[in-house]
Amino acid sequence: MKLYKVDAIVLRSREMRDADRILTLLSRQKGKIKAVAHGVNKPSSRKRGAVQPFCYSSFLLYRGRELDSVNQCEGIEAFSGLRADLDRISYASYLAELTDSASMEDQIDGEAFFLLLTILHLISRDGADVELLTRSFEIRLLDIAGLRPHLDNCVGCGVPVESETVGFSSSTGGVVCGRCSGIAGDVKFFPRGTVEILKLLLKWDLKKTERIKVPPRVRQQLRQIMQNYISYHLEKKLATALFLEKLYYHY
Incomplete structure (x- = not known):
């Protein structure tokens, strides 16, 4: 028809x-x-x-x-709660562009649809932790798209990464141990706790995200990991991500 x-x-x-x-x-x-x-x-x-x-x-x-x-x-x-607030509409614009870039036309993907619908509802609420919900959305959308980074075992040798400082490489697809830190030129090191929070965001109940207490320094590290990883695997920097950086993230 x-x-x-x-x-x-x-x-x-x-x-x-x-x-x-x-x-x-x-x-x-x-x-x-x-x-x-x-x-x-x-x-x-x-x-x-x-x-x-x-x-x-x-x-x-x-x-x-x-x-x-x-x-x-x-x-x-x-979602009228988004439209009167610069923070929320800026993040919503980013979520929409990320979803567009990570999705193929005519490929039925109910998971991505319901994930985005849920996040839009949540960031419209008063008191929502919009930044942390965005990190949750990123890692979950990557998982749906088959692009989720490896966060448990070293992508070089396969052993569990249990050190207090963890290497992360966007180009090789996840965490690396100390022995394999020379595997790629883009390896950056982060506290183990930062990677553990990223793993938690993948599984945590989205409606209870505000219960996760994340200090500003760790939020910056989470954003750095995800933005570098997304830019590498999408082969571009999203325009809305650049806008958010200019608006909020001058370090």
Whole structure:
């Protein structure tokens, strides 16, 4: 059938013509989809509210030769708590770009959809630890995408890494022991506790993330590990990650 229905989160929305926009959607039913929404920039458009970035909406799409098109759409959740707060909307923009970059079109991936939907709900809440939730999202999305770093055994020799200082290499895919520290030129050393927190974030109940007490220095180390790793494996630095660095992280 030419028409099909999906529930989706708007990852990206960019202008195509004066009144049209191209949407990148992450749907529960069909994974990542690109579609054109005709006329949504017009003030009178009923679709306008449902196609804003980070909106969770129901779409009726028409399958086209190159791009599908939005026939109807209705908002389910706008996450209004994000939009009045610079911190939250900046991080939400990063989460959306990361999801877009780590997802393939037409590859059904319900896990990534529900992970992003959960995180958007959580960072919209008052008192949310947005930075730590972002680290949790990063490591979990990498796990879903098959890119999760090795955090237990040395990627060089395979032995458990139990020293108080742990080497980490983005290019070789995870932790390295002291003997294998020359395995790559990008090995950096971190306290063992920092890597243990990263492992904890992979398994911890997302709704209880604020219970994990992480000092500023360790937060900086977690961000450094994840950003270097993500940039290496995606082969680019995300624009929203650069924006966050300029906005918050001047060390």
